Amino acid sequence: MNARYTVSATPEAQPAGAVSQTMASLPATFGPAAGTQPGAADVLVIAGGPGWTAEATRVIAGGARGIVVANPRPEATAELAAAADAAGAAVVLDLRWASNAALVGEAADPDARDAARSALGTASLLDSVATAAPGTDLQRLLGEHLAALLAVCGPLDGVRVLRADATGYTVGGRLANGAPFTAQAVLTAARPAGVDINLYTTDGGVSVQVPDPDAAWPAEVRVTGTHGELLLPTLYESAHRSAWRRLKEHLRAGTRPDDLTGFARLNDLYATLAVT
Amino acid sequence: MSQHAAPADRPLGVGILGAGPVTQAIHLPALARLQDILEVRHVMDVDSAIASSVAARVGAVAGTSMDALLADPGVDIVAICSPHQFHADQVIAACRAGKKAVLCEKPFAMNGEEAARISAVSAETGVPIIVGAMHTFDPGWLAAEQNWGDLPEQVHTIRSSIVLPPNARFEDFATEIITRPAAGQPDYTDIEVIKSALQGGVMGLAIHDLPLVRRFTPDFEQIEVLHVFHVRPFGYAISLKTPTRVIELRAVMNSTWKPEWMFEAIGDDATLHIDFTPSYVQAGSAVATITRGAESSIFGPYGHNGYEGEWRELAAIANGHRPAPSAQALIDDLTFALAIADATVAGAAALHGDAANKAGVSA
Numbered sequence: 001m002n003a004r005y006t007v008s009a010t011p012e013a014q015p016a017g018a019v020s021q022t023m024a025s026l027p028a029t030f031g032p033a034a035g036t037q038p039g040a041a042d043v044l045v046i047a048g049g050p051g052w053t054a055e056a057t058r059v060i061a062g063g064a065r066g067i068v069v070a071n072p073r074p075e076a077t078a079e080l081a082a083a084a085d086a087a088g089a090a091v092v093l094d095l096r097w098a099s100n101a102a103l104v105g106e107a108a109d110p111d112a113r114d115a116a117r118s119a120l121g122t123a124s125l126l127d128s129v130a131t132a133a134p135g136t137d138l139q140r141l142l143g144e145h146l147a148a149l150l151a152v153c154g155p156l157d158g159v160r161v162l163r164a165d166a167t168g169y170t171v172g173g174r175l176a177n178g179a180p181f182t183a184q185a186v187l188t189a190a191r192p193a194g195v196d197i198n199l200y201t202t203d204g205g206v207s208v209q210v211p212d213p214d215a216a217w218p219a220e221v222r223v224t225g226t227h228g229e230l231l232l233p234t235l236y237e238s239a240h241r242s243a244w245r246r247l248k249e250h251l252r253a254g255t256r257p258d259d260l261t262g263f264a265r266l267n268d269l270y271a272t273l274a275v276t
Numbered sequence: 277m278s279q280h281a282a283p284a285d286r287p288l289g290v291g292i293l294g295a296g297p298v299t300q301a302i303h304l305p306a307l308a309r310l311q312d313i314l315e316v317r318h319v320m321d322v323d324s325a326i327a328s329s330v331a332a333r334v335g336a337v338a339g340t341s342m343d344a345l346l347a348d349p350g351v352d353i354v355a356i357c358s359p360h361q362f363h364a365d366q367v368i369a370a371c372r373a374g375k376k377a378v379l380c381e382k383p384f385a386m387n388g389e390e391a392a393r394i395s396a397v398s399a400e401t402g403v404p405i406i407v408g409a410m411h412t413f414d415p416g417w418l419a420a421e422q423n424w425g426d427l428p429e430q431v432h433t434i435r436s437s438i439v440l441p442p443n444a445r446f447e448d449f450a451t452e453i454i455t456r457p458a459a460g461q462p463d464y465t466d467i468e469v470i471k472s473a474l475q476g477g478v479m480g481l482a483i484h485d486l487p488l489v490r491r492f493t494p495d496f497e498q499i500e501v502l503h504v505f506h507v508r509p510f511g512y513a514i515s516l517k518t519p520t521r522v523i524e525l526r527a528v529m530n531s532t533w534k535p536e537w538m539f540e541a542i543g544d545d546a547t548l549h550i551d552f553t554p555s556y557v558q559a560g561s562a563v564a565t566i567t568r569g570a571e572s573s574i575f576g577p578y579g580h581n582g583y584e585g586e587w588r589e590l591a592a593i594a595n596g597h598r599p600a601p602s603a604q605a606l607i608d609d610l611t612f613a614l615a616i617a618d619a620t621v622a623g624a625a626a627l628h629g630d631a632a633n634k635a636g637v638s639a
Contacts, residue, residue, distance in 0.1 A: 125507045127437070127526050134544045162503045162515050167432040167522060170515050172503055180505035182513050184524055186433050190547040190567045200439060200528045202509075224534050 005066065005251060006033035008041035016047045017070025017094050018214065022240040029248045043247065048072025048093075053080040056091060066090045066247050070240075072263070074143045074270035081260040090250040093259040094243035097195050097210045098147040101235050101242040102219035110232050112152045112197070112221045115206045119223075122201040126153060126181035130195040134187045138169055138275045141185050146171075147266050148195050149183060152208060156181060156269065164275035171273070185275075204229075213239035287315040288376065288594055291351035293342055293366055294358035295321035295330040297456060298381065301447040301556045303355060304334060306583045309558065313591045317350040329454050342366060346373035353594055356380040360479065364390035371403040376594035379586065381408045382483050383610055391610050395603045404593050404600030409487045409609065410582030411539070411552060413589055416562030417488065417582070419575035420548055424566055430543035431492045431521065436485040438527040439536040446535075446556035462509075470506050471624045477512040478617035482525050485539055486616065487609045492541045493521045496612050501619035514620055525616075545569060553581055561585075 007030050009019040023030045033041035043066040044059045046052055053075045056067050060083045067084075072093050084091045093099065105111040130145040149156065159173035168185035175181055197208040204224030211217045218234035237245075250257050290307065292299050299319075307314050319331035324340050331338035337348065345351060346369060354370040356363055356378065364385045370378045371394075384407045385391040398405050411417055447453050462469050490496045495518045505513040507528055516523040537552040546568045553559040561578035580588075592598035 124509070124530060125505075125511060125513060125526070125528050127513065129435075163517060163522065165522070170502070170522070170524065172505065172513070172515070180507060180513055182505070182515070182524070182526070184435075186542050187544070188433075188542050188547060189545050190543070190569060200530065200532075203531045204534065205532070224532060226533075229534065 004031050005029060005042040005248075006031060006040070007043045007045065008033045009045035010047060012047035012049065013045040013068075013070045017045055017068060018238070018240045019045050019070075022238070022244050025241050026244055026248060030244065042066060042251075043068065045070060050075075053077055056080050057083045060084055060087045060089045060091075064089060066092070066251050068092050068094050068243060068247060070094045071096050071144070073140055074263070074267040076267060077260045077264050081264075084256065084260065088254075088256070090247055090256050091260055092243050092247040092250070092257055093263055094213075094240055095147050096144040096213060097239065098144075098151040099239035099243045100210050100213070100219050101237055101239075101245075102221050102232065103148065103151050103208070103210065105235070110221075112206065112208045112219075112232075115221060115223045115232070116152045116199055117154070119199055119201045119204075119206050120153065120175060121177060122203070123175050123177055123179040123199055123205075124202065125179055125200045126175055126198070127200070128181070128183045128195060128197045130183070130185045131191045132185065132187055132193045133189055136187055138164060138185065142169065142171070142273060142275050143266065143270050145183055145185060145195060146269060147263075148210060149181075149197065150262070150266055150269075152197055153181070153199065159269060159273065161273055161275055169275040171275075201225075216241070287311065287313050288352040288591055289317040289348075289350040290314055290353050290355060291318035291320070291345045291348060292316065292355045292357055293320050293345060293362075294356065295319050295323075295326050296357065297443065297447050297453055299355075299357045300330055300453055301450040302583050303357065303587075304330070305450050305558060306581075306587055307334075309580070309584055310587055310591070314353070314587060318345045318348045320345045323455070326455055342369065346370060346375070352376045353590055354378050356384075360386060364394055367394050367405060368397045371397045371401040371405070374401065375403055377590050377600075378403060378405045379408055379590050380405060383407075383479050383613060384606065385610055386479075387614065388611060391607045395607055398603050405603065405606065406586060406590050406593070406601060407606050407609070408583075408586055409484065410555070410586055411484055411562070412487050412582070413585030414552065414562045414582035415578035415580065415585060416550060416552070416564045416576035418585075419578070420550065420564035420566060421491075423573065423575065424546075424548055427541065427543060427546050427548055427566070428492050428494075430546060431541045431548075432544070433522045433524075433540075433542040434489050434492050435524045435538070435540040435542070436482065436489060436526070437536065437538045437540075438481060438485075439532065439534070440527075440529045440554065441532050441535060442529065443556070445533070446554050450556040450558070464506070464508060467625060471621045473510060474504065474506055474512055474620050474624050475617055477510070477527060478514075478620055479613060481527050481529075482512070482514070482616070483613045486613045488539055489523055489525075490609060490612045493518055493523065493612075495519050495521070496608070499523075499612065499615050499619070501616065501623055504620050504623040506624065512620070514616070516616065553577075555583075558584070 221232040321327035327338040502515040511528040514525040535554040
């Protein structure tokens with residue numbers, strides 16, 4: 001029987017990462033640490049607010065084997081990655097949309113990234129719309145939005161902000177094959193928050209609808225082509241749980257995730273864009 | 277006004293200028309569903325073989341002369357389905373011929389001067405004109421309009437997204453087409469080709485929904501194009517704004533089998549989402565969804581599409597049962613479309629050089 005990992009979370013991380021309910025959905029693997037001293041837990045959960053990379057580095061120095069960062073905003077991660085490597089700690093990023101398993105799943109499972117990779121060579125347009133509540137921090141939303149696009153579609157070139165105001169933003173650029181992409185944010189209380197990604201190709205495309213992680217409603221990934229339309233298997237798992245499940249696998253296997261490497265690419269892009 | 281009086285129980289006579297794919301695959305099938313109120317009596321095309329063949333399908337007179345069609349006393353309503361550049365002069369001629377009503381395919385003019393001439397002649401002759409912006413006659417749209425309340429005032433974002441297969445796919449579902457325009461291989465290294473494609477994209481495709489966009493854009497006269505992407509093989513991604521509205525237009529025409537034709541108007545607390553059926557086929561109306569908070573009301577689908585809707589409206593106007601549409605509204609729709617088309621084409625040069633995109637960053 002495998003060991004159960006003890007978990008401690010900062011007060012900010014509890015709501016941001018839905019820690020209690022996520023831990024409760026993996027009860028044989030994770031359980032709350034006794035007492036309130038974070039240093040005693042195997043896994044630390046921190047919120048991804050400003051300075052989270054420094055906080056995570058301190059946590060690693062304190063001896064944690066695993067770290068979950070709830071909804072991290074883009075920050076330079078090089079020092080943290082070096083510290084994690086040196087300590088053999090696993091750092092998993094719990095991203096609002098990009099951590100959804102429908103976007104990037106297990107190696108053998110079909111996911112949006114695989115579908116998009118097959119389609120990118122003949123892409124003619126990528127059109128994405130993120131929806132969030134009025135009053136949402138646009139700069140933060142842009143980071144979450146770009147994280148999902150990078151996870152599914154890979155490199156984006158020539159990215160720039162075309163407009164930004166109190167109702168949202170529009171960002172444009174090009175895909176690797178030169179086809180244009182647009183990413184728009186719309187703030188409204190009349191639609192569920194989430195992100196839609198539509199990649200159009202010469203004979204069909206890939207359509208991805210990703211919900212917020214506050215419930216286990218599934219993302220939908222549809223692949224359209226000459227064969228018709230294929231709905232990939234729906235996964236009733238929130239992005240939070242997907243992130244934690246990956247942490248479980250890395251802790252069990254003694255491996256380290258590449259979350260920070262991918263996040264560095266996002267940070268490089270994000271640092272140049274301002275929508276506020 | 278009309279030079280003849282049809283018996284009350286006799287269908288109104290329709291004369292069609294231009295017998296190409298739109299006439300064959302859209303208007304004749306729509307009119308076939310309305311035989312109790314409308315009857316095609318005269319078909320004109322510059323190609324006499326096409327005119328004869330299309331006219332024979334409906335038992336109409338065939339010809340190559342617009343003047344002969346306009347002089348035909350059996351023609352109460354003139355439908356102008358010719359290439360865009362002929363629209364203005366033909367609308368004016370139909371008005372001067374004293375017909376009961378004129379349907380002109382969009383756009384009804386190619387510049388403001390033509391629009392002003394048409395407006396003046398329509399006012400002078402009293403002949404009502406309808407522009408074939410079919411989505412404005414779609415029962416799904418009309419039901420939404422009846423129920424959206426204050427939505428137009430609170431909308432801040434408008435999106436029109438059109439994904440279509442080649443026209444031939446749906447033409448072939450609708451009818452048996454004779455002759456199609458030859459399709460070429462555009463040279464997109466030529467900026468003039470891109471400009472032409474974008475002009476055609478706005479005035480030939482986006483224009484279907486620009487009257488809907490304008491309905492939610494009170495300050496439409498202050499439209500500004502922020503950025504334009506040309507989409508290959510045919511399409512566009514155009515970002516627009518006015519002082520109070522964000523407008524995003526997307527279109528892709530490729531070889532997919534799956535059409536998507538969506539219009540959205542989004543406010544802080546309410547949204548309108550409409551899925552339109554593809555053109556050409558008689559696939560019923562759009563479905564409109566109005567959402568306020570977490571509650572949605574769905575309107576449609578209804579049994580007919582906007583093309584049939586515009587013919588029903590035309591018959592009602594010609595029979596005096598409905599008022600003629602505002603000429604100013606038609607001119608405003610056209611002015612709005614032309615402003616977007618002109619600004620889009622103007623932005624194409626920068627797009628071609630890709631200078632703007634090189635200023636961006638990569639990841």
